[in-house]
Amino acid sequence: MLRLVRNDFKKEVLLIRRYSEKSQPHTNQEKDEKELQDVISSIRKNFKKRKQVLAELRGNVEVKTLDEIEEEADRRYHQRFIKPSLKWKNKITKSISETMTIDPTKRTFQVLKESLDQIPTNLAINEFFSPLDLGDVVELSTSLNQSGLALIVELPSKEDDPRYTVMNRLGELSYLEKSHFKFRIPQFIPKDRLQNLIYKVPEGEDAEDYGSIKPDSSGFTKYAVNPNARSFIMKPVLDITNEAWKILQEISRKLEIIHKLIQNDSGPKEVSVFVLVKALDFINLKKFKESIENTDLIDYAYENLRTQLAEKIGKEFSDKSFLGKSIGKISTHEEFSVVKFYAVILALRKQSMLWSNSYSSKSSLIPLTITALPLHYTKKLAGTSDLLKFDHRVADEFSDFVDIYYGSKNLPVIPPKYTDIFYLLKEYAIGNVKDPKIETIVSLLMKKQFPDQDVTRSLVYQLLVEFRIIQQDSTNPTHFSTKLCIPGKQVSTKADLEQQYYDSTDLLDFSYDLARKRTDLTHLDVFCIDSESAHEIDDGVSLEKIDEENYKLYIHVADPSSFIKRDSSLFNISYERSFTIYQPELISAMLPSRISDIAGLGKNGRKTRAITFSVPLNIKDGKIDFRASKVEASYISKFPHGYFYSKVDKILDKQIKPSSDVEYCEFTQLFEMYKVGEALRLMRVKNGGIIFGESIGVQLKTTENDDLEISQQEPTKSNLLVSEFMILANRISGEYLAKNNIPGVYKVMHKLPLFNENIFHRLNQLSLSSDHYPRLSEIVKLFKFISAANYSAKSNQSHFMLGCINYAPSTSPLRRVGDLINHYQFHTFLNEENLAFSNNEVLSMVLHIESKNDIIRKTNLEATSYYTINKLKRLIGTKEIKELDLIISSKILDGGYVFAIIKNFGIMSKLKFDTNKAPPNIGDEMKIKLINEDYNFEFIEFDPVGNSVLIKEL
Numbered sequence: 001m002l003r004l005v006r007n008d009f010k011k012e013v014l015l016i017r018r019y020s021e022k023s024q025p026h027t028n029q030e031k032d033e034k035e036l037q038d039v040i041s042s043i044r045k046n047f048k049k050r051k052q053v054l055a056e057l058r059g060n061v062e063v064k065t066l067d068e069i070e071e072e073a074d075r076r077y078h079q080r081f082i083k084p085s086l087k088w089k090n091k092i093t094k095s096i097s098e099t100m101t102i103d104p105t106k107r108t109f110q111v112l113k114e115s116l117d118q119i120p121t122n123l124a125i126n127e128f129f130s131p132l133d134l135g136d137v138v139e140l141s142t143s144l145n146q147s148g149l150a151l152i153v154e155l156p157s158k159e160d161d162p163r164y165t166v167m168n169r170l171g172e173l174s175y176l177e178k179s180h181f182k183f184r185i186p187q188f189i190p191k192d193r194l195q196n197l198i199y200k201v202p203e204g205e206d207a208e209d210y211g212s213i214k215p216d217s218s219g220f221t222k223y224a225v226n227p228n229a230r231s232f233i234m235k236p237v238l239d240i241t242n243e244a245w246k247i248l249q250e251i252s253r254k255l256e257i258i259h260k261l262i263q264n265d266s267g268p269k270e271v272s273v274f275v276l277v278k279a280l281d282f283i284n285l286k287k288f289k290e291s292i293e294n295t296d297l298i299d300y301a302y303e304n305l306r307t308q309l310a311e312k313i314g315k316e317f318s319d320k321s322f323l324g325k326s327i328g329k330i331s332t333h334e335e336f337s338v339v340k341f342y343a344v345i346l347a348l349r350k351q352s353m354l355w356s357n358s359y360s361s362k363s364s365l366i367p368l369t370i371t372a373l374p375l376h377y378t379k380k381l382a383g384t385s386d387l388l389k390f391d392h393r394v395a396d397e398f399s400d401f402v403d404i405y406y407g408s409k410n411l412p413v414i415p416p417k418y419t420d421i422f423y424l425l426k427e428y429a430i431g432n433v434k435d436p437k438i439e440t441i442v443s444l445l446m447k448k449q450f451p452d453q454d455v456t457r458s459l460v461y462q463l464l465v466e467f468r469i470i471q472q473d474s475t476n477p478t479h480f481s482t483k484l485c486i487p488g489k490q491v492s493t494k495a496d497l498e499q500q501y502y503d504s505t506d507l508l509d510f511s512y513d514l515a516r517k518r519t520d521l522t523h524l525d526v527f528c529i530d531s532e533s534a535h536e537i538d539d540g541v542s543l544e545k546i547d548e549e550n551y552k553l554y555i556h557v558a559d560p561s562s563f564i565k566r567d568s569s570l571f572n573i574s575y576e577r578s579f580t581i582y583q584p585e586l587i588s589a590m591l592p593s594r595i596s597d598i599a600g601l602g603k604n605g606r607k608t609r610a611i612t613f614s615v616p617l618n619i620k621d622g623k624i625d626f627r628a629s630k631v632e633a634s635y636i637s638k639f640p641h642g643y644f645y646s647k648v649d650k651i652l653d654k655q656i657k658p659s660s661d662v663e664y665c666e667f668t669q670l671f672e673m674y675k676v677g678e679a680l681r682l683m684r685v686k687n688g689g690i691i692f693g694e695s696i697g698v699q700l701k702t703t704e705n706d707d708l709e710i711s712q713q714e715p716t717k718s719n720l721l722v723s724e725f726m727i728l729a730n731r732i733s734g735e736y737l738a739k740n741n742i743p744g745v746y747k748v749m750h751k752l753p754l755f756n757e758n759i760f761h762r763l764n765q766l767s768l769s770s771d772h773y774p775r776l777s778e779i780v781k782l783f784k785f786i787s788a789a790n791y792s793a794k795s796n797q798s799h800f801m802l803g804c805i806n807y808a809p810s811t812s813p814l815r816r817v818g819d820l821i822n823h824y825q826f827h828t829f830l831n832e833e834n835l836a837f838s839n840n841e842v843l844s845m846v847l848h849i850e851s852k853n854d855i856i857r858k859t860n861l862e863a864t865s866y867y868t869i870n871k872l873k874r875l876i877g878t879k880e881i882k883e884l885d886l887i888i889s890s891k892i893l894d895g896g897y898v899f900a901i902i903k904n905f906g907i908m909s910k911l912k913f914d915t916n917k918a919p920p921n922i923g924d925e926m927k928i929k930l931i932n933e934d935y936n937f938e939f940i941e942f943d944p945v946g947n948s949v950l951i952k953e954l
Contacts (some may be wrong), residue, residue, distance in 0.1 A: 011780040060560035079387070085228045088196040119188065125274065125843065126794055127186055128364045131750040131787050132178055134191045137237055138166060138365070139183035139345070140176070148182075149237055149342075150174070153194050153225075155752075159759045160921045162784030163891060165198065165214075165223075171230040173198070173223060175214050177890060178752075179782065183345055184365035185240070185338045189233060197229050205638050206311050244343040250883075251340070252347045257288065259354045261306050261317055262372050267492025268356065268482040269372045271316050272324055274846055275328055276370055277344055279313050307491055323498050324572025327837075328844035331804075332793070341366075345785055352435045352574055353378045356482050361791030361854050368851040381427060384420040385438050385732030388445065400447040406449070406466055414467065421445075422469050429460040429945055430477040457945040476866045477860040477945050479586065486581065498573045502592040508570075512826045513609070515633035521612060522637040525669060526556050528602040532644045535587060536580070536814040537602040540639065542726045543673050549620045551676060555729035556636050557811050558608040560591060560599040561823035566836050575845065578852035580815035583863045584700045584708075589815075596814050602900055604639040610808070612636075613729040619679050622686075624728075626735040631826050638746045639668050644910050648718035674717055677724040682726070685767045689803025690760075690782070693773025698906035699869060708871050710905060726811045727802060733822060738795040742825050742835060744840040745818035745849065746808045748797040749789040759785060760800075776903065777923040780889050784922065791818060791850040793843040818849050862947050868905045869944040876930065876939060884928045892919040900926075902949070909949035911937075 064072075134152055141148025153173075154165035163175040201222035204935065214221045216583045258279055262269055282501040283305070291301040309317035348357040348370060356371040388395050398421050405411055414422060427433045428442045439547035446455045446463075453459060465472040478484065485492040487499035525541035542554035563569050574590050581588040589596070601608055614627040643666075650656045651667055652674055654902075658664040685691060695713040702708060730747075737744035751760060763782060774782070786800060799807040810826075813819040824836035835844070881904075889908070890899040896918065900911045913919060928937045928951065941950035 015245075025242075029692050034806065048424040049279070058519055072453045074435050079166075081596055085226050087199075088226060088229050113590065119190070121240075121338050123186065123338060123341075124335050125847070126332075126334070126792075127331065128184075128366060129790060129792065130186045131752050132164075132184070132365070133187065135187060135189040137185040137188045137240070138181040139342075139905045140166070140168075140174075140180065141182070151189060151234065151237055153197055155754055157754070159781055161891065162781075162922065166363075167225060167230070167234070169234050169241075171225045171227060171234070173214075173225065178365075179890075181365050182360060183342070185342070188338070189236065193233060197233065198223050198225055219284055221439070222903075240339055240342055243339045243344060245341050247340070248346055250285060251280060251343045252350060253285060255344075255347055255351055256354070257283060257302075257305070257315075259351075259372055260375075260422070261302060261309065263354075263375050265374055266377055266494035266497075267374060267485060268377075269316075270325075270483075270851070271372060272328055272330065272844070272849075272851075273367055273370055274330055274334075274336065274847065275314050275316060277340060278334075279309055279317070280340065280344065280675065282309060282313060300440065311343040320570065323494075323501055323569040324574070325576035325848070326572065327575070327841050328848070329580045329840065330844040330847065332843050351740070356432065356434070358431075358434045359483060359851075359855060359858075361790070361850060362788035363850070363854075368847055368854075373482065380420060380440065381424055381433065384424045385435075385441050388421070388424075388441050389437075395445055395448070397739035400446070402449050402463070402467075405462070411467060414469075416757050422464065422467065424481070425460050426460065426464055426469060429457045429464060431457065431945075432480070432482045454941065456941070456943040456948070458943045461945045463532040475585070476583065476863045478583070478863045478866075481859055483855045484581065484859055486586070498576075501569065501573070502589075508563050508595070508598075510563060512563065512565075514824075514831075515559075515609070516831045518609070518633045519612070521554070521556070521610075521634045524554060524636065525638050525640055525666065526601065526636050527643050527666075527670065528639055529643050529645060529648055529672070529718055532646070535589070536596045536812075537600045538814040539722075539726060539729075539811045540601050540636070541673060541722070542668055543676065545672060546616075549618050551617050551672070553615055553617055553676065553725065553728065555613045555732075555811065556601065556610040556634065557613070557726050557729065557819075557823075558601050558814055559601045559611050559633065559823065560813050561827060562609050563595060563599060564820075566824055574820065575817050575848070578817045578849050579856050580862070583854055583860060584702075584867055590817060591814055597682075600814065601636070602639050604641055605637060607635050607637045610634045610636050611826060613732040613810070615728070615732055617676065617679070619676065622679055622683050624683070626732065629732045629735065631736045631830075633827065633830060634751050636920055643670075645716065645718045645722075648721070649716045652721075670721075673725070674721050677721040680724040680728055681720065682768075684724075684803040685764065687803035688760075688764055688800070689767065690763045690801055691767040691773050692776075692779055694776040694779065696776065696901060698864065698868065698908060700864060708867055710868060710871065712903070712906065725806075727807075729811050730807050730809050731804050733810040734795070734804075736807050737822065737825065738806045740829060742829055743793065743837060743839045744795070744808050744822050745842065745846055746792045746795060746797065746806065747789055747799060747818075748794075748807070749800045749802075750794045750798070751800050752785050752787060754785060754865050776901075777887050777925055780887050780901065781923045791853060793845050793846040814874065814906050818846070821845060863905045868907050868950060869942055869947070872902070872905055872907070872949070873939075873942040873944070879930070882930055884930065886926050886928060888920045888922055888924045888926070890922065900951075908947070909951055912950070912952045916954050 016779070046461045050636075108611065132152070134155060136152045137149055138152060139148050140150055148168075150162050150166040156162045156164060158656070162177050166176060168173050168174070172853045214223060243467050258276065262271060274283045288301065288305065292298045292302070294415065306319055310319075314328045318326075345357075345367075348355050348367075354373060356373055357367055359367050359369070359370045385416060394417075398418055401415070402417060424433075424438065425442060425445075428438060433439070442460065443455045446460060449463075450459060461470065461477060464470045469493050475489075479486050479489045480491055485495040487495045521542075524533075524542040524544070526542050528537050528540040530537055536558075538558040540556045542556065544552040546552065564574075570592075577588075580590045599609065601610065610633075612632055612634040613629065614632075615624055615626065617624055629813060647656070648670060651670055658667045681691065692715070695715070697713050699711050699713055700708055701711070713858070734744070736742070737746075751757070759782060763778060764773050766774050789799070789801070795806055798805045808822055809816060810819045810822045813823050821837060821842065828834065828836045872881075884905075885903040886900040886909070887903060888898055888900050888911075892898055892913075895912070897910045897912050900909050901907070902909055937951050937953055939949065940952050941948060943949070
């Protein structure tokens with residue numbers, strides 16, 4: 001309609017021009033007047049039409065005088081700019097005056113500028129692990145050519161809305177959950193500078209340019225940012241970006257040098273990001289360039305630099321090959337430049353073929369370790385991708401080969417010219433390659449073969465299975481991860497050699513004992529309650545009943561540290577692995593099975609070494625005096641046999657009766673222990689802990705006919721008994737380390753700062769009653785408002801969920817190296833010797849352990865999801881399942897999707913709703929019908945390898 005108005009107007013102008021040209025002397029006046037009347041008639045005829053169209057475009061137009069317009073403009077300017085600016089200025093001026101002396105001759109904004117100029121640009125390591133908070137700078141982009149730094153300016157304020165308000169350099173506001181943040185600079189802008197930065201726009205008024213509209217379940221709310229405030233607040237953030245880009249080329253060159261130094265043909269090599277930044281600071285490009293100007297000395301220059309880095313920074317740079325991983329050199333007092341840190345992150349994205357850097361710690365929101373990929377690996381992938389990119393005949397010939405033999409039972413030997421192409425496809429499918437160029441090439445290659453299908457990692461993986469590049473029956477994609485480096489998977493020859501070392505011969509002199517003396521506790525019955533399929537028995541519990549109210553509790557833990565010398569290759573390998581990896585079809589042990597057999601508990605009558613944690617308890621007053629607790633090296637030997645979780649549950653439910661006096665005595669002890677366990681749990685909850693009534697995780701078990709049985713993990717009485725005793729032992733451990741100033745490995749969990757903490761109090765109150773423990777829907781909400789639990793070298797920190805401080809895991813040294821490290825510290829302290837590890841060594845090890853924990857947890861989840869999504873797809877196809885229970889776990893995302901947990905299978909899915917309906921809230925439970933006329937959703941994608949399930953509402 002607007003175009004119609006414009007066209008009519010042009011016609012009218014032309015008619016008037018024609019009339020003016022004809023209205024000259026010696027023309028027919030009567031005819032001219034008639035034409036003029038026609039023009040005027042035409043204008044009048046279209047006037048109403050134009051007025052109607054303009055009204056539709058502009059709304060109701062109100063005619064005002066110039067004075068009225070100026071007055072309204074002044075009012076709106078005062079409302080939008082002056083008033084918010086003054087309010088913000090007054091608040092922060094008061095705040096600044098409380099912390100620094102203000103020169104009265106200076107203007108307020110000059111004072112503010114000076115205060116922001118004084119923002120520290122260096123951070124200590126512990127600060128990276130602080131809870132997400134106001135004033136944190138976060139990265140929203142993962143692309144090198146985009147600057148995605150933004151500032152957290154408001155915290156979540158509702159239980160059902162965990163979104164943070166973030167502001168970019170333009171003052172635009174976004175509302176995002178913490179999972180969107182790819183990188184973080186904590187505690188950058190002081191919180192007090194952010195007071196009244198954002199204001200709510202009065203209803204009926206338009207938000208000015210610097211602002212946004214926040215959608216939620218109740219409708220839409222307009223918010224704005226004052227431009228004056230924005231320009232001051234965002235300047236330090238912009239400075240980070242600008243300064244990082246200035247040094248990006250220099251950082252990139254130094255990274256290339258470091259990669260050449262630390263990579264080798266033995267496989268991927270992990271290096272701490274903090275060690276990497278320290279090494280970059282050490283390298284002087286000018287001096288290094290001078291040292292290699294003589295071409296005969298290039299190798300010498302690199303070797304000389306390697307030697308210096310190995311001496312000054314850490315053994316990661318040594319050219320000596322050794323089994324396992326050496327302990328790094330990170331000081332608890334070191335600080336790191338945020339500009340250099342950010343420049344390193346940008347440069348690593350640029351060098352995605354040299355470094356695998358897609359991992360980011362859940363607790364710190366930075367990559368704690370970077371994986372250097374072998375040069376031969378990089379050349380192979382780069383050469384293959386360039387060949388496919390520039391020689392289209394190769395891609396066409398490969399597609400023809402695939403087309404001929406796909407689905408054939410008589411596969412030929414893969415021609416050598418296609419071997420590298422299949423290798424590239426494999427690295428893409430299993431997620432080792434994140435390079436955009438390779439992703440594009442793979443997509444184009446697969447589209448030739450499968451033009452009607454979306455290119456997913458599962459589609460590529462299935463192609464590899466068809467051509468027997470991967471044996472689907474015996475493996476899952478995570479086995480080939482360059483971050484896990486599982487032995488025997490052709491990923492790391494170093495990992496293979498370490499496994500050969502484990503498997504070769506007896507590695508230990510089993511007569512060696514790190515402990516100088518041990519307490520004899522062989523008179524105690526030690527119940528090792530575990531599953532029947534347990535591979536390592538590393539803990540047991542005992543109870544001495546003193547009277548009806550008083551008990552002495554004992555938790556005995558296997559003592560492999562007493563067999564393994566701290567400076568041995570055996571310890572270095574266990575440190576590098578950090579954890580035993582448990583997957584549905586594979587277990588990769590942290591320690592050799594021979595050590596687990598010798599050091600493990602449970603063999604009745606065998607005198608077994610242990611670390612024993614003990615404490616007296618008065619069950620009536622429900623208080624534990626940790627000052628009276630003990631940690632000691634011990635001997636134990638009495639292990640009542642056959643007390644698995646399933647049997648203990650039946651005993652506690654009185655489904656099994658004792659058949660002898662011995663069993664009667666043992667059963668009585670179990671009942672007493674369960675009563676104590678309940679008391680211990682109640683004490684934790686009263687201290688703020690939260691108990692779950694349901695679990696998100698599932699257990700996978702292969703049945704006799706090779707089918708996969710999926711079951712949800714349900715809490716039982718035996719679980720309560722064991723878990724409460726283990727938590728108690730780890731609390732005793734932490735208190736002992738902290739009291740004696742012993743550097744140790746702790747685990748912490750922080751509550752995230754919120755405007756409203758009602759959710760924590762309410763769930764804590766629900767935890768007081770076993771009949772009303774928090775449901776899974778409540779747990780999903782809760783996890784949006786807490787930091788992921790993380791390992792720490794710092795004492796006196798809280799583990800929010802457990803309701804305690806100084807929680808130091810020490811009960812599983814056969815499968816967690818952090819527990820093993822704490823045991824070394826106990827032994828050397830009890831022996832009155834120099835501690836096994838210093839503060840700096842413990843910090844270095846904790847950073848590695850935390851990285852490994854993140855990676856293993858993520859890959860284990862991916863492995864479980866791979867199998868469960870495959871089974872779900874099969875059951876949907878055969879219509880063996882009628883409905884699914886879902887819990888919404890995110891706010892609405894771009895594209896109209898939300899994330900949802902499929903409870904029956906313990907996997908995440910993306911759910912797309914009808915846009916005409918109000919989106920659900922986090923924690924909402926819903927059912928998806930899968931039969932007949934009740935079928936209300938359709939599955940539009942199953943991608944087991946990519947861990948993706950897409951569901952669309954019909």
